[in-house]
Amino acid sequence: MGRTESESGERGTEATPGAQILVVDDNLGTLTVLADALRAAGYMAVTTPDPREALALLAMERFDLVITDVVMPHLDGFRLLEKSKERNPGADVLLISAFVTDEIVKEALERGAAAVLPKPFEIGPFTAKVRELLSRRQI
Secondary structure, eight states: OEEEOOTTOOOOOTTSTTOEEEEEOSOHHHHHHHHHHHHHTTOEEEEESOHHHHHHHHHHOOOSEEEEESSOSSSOHHHHHHHHHHHOTTSEEEEEESSOOHHHHHHHHHTTOSEEEESSOOHHHHHHHHHHHHHTTOO
């Protein structure tokens, strides 16, 4: 597991840079790119390629947002979405996948995902979606 924090190492409010984000993807290249983009935007990112480890992290820490791939070994993104909602109910979940269909989007939203992004995606729209989801959490 790699842990990446914002430059200052401090957390801001949920809607501002400094929010803590869990990123789960079995592709290490994707994990690195997403963590770098989140760090550049001022967020803290906790990353893991293993969804089983993500479950343990969800039991130990509070996250402002969970970003997870859909297709992964051992535990798919839909199951991780369900577990995330149980263990960290205040966090939105953003699903990412190279296999997005209308049916997958519908199922994801029905199961409580905040959004679904098809891979590949540009970093600008990705960080804009993260910012949008975090801003919705503002009290």
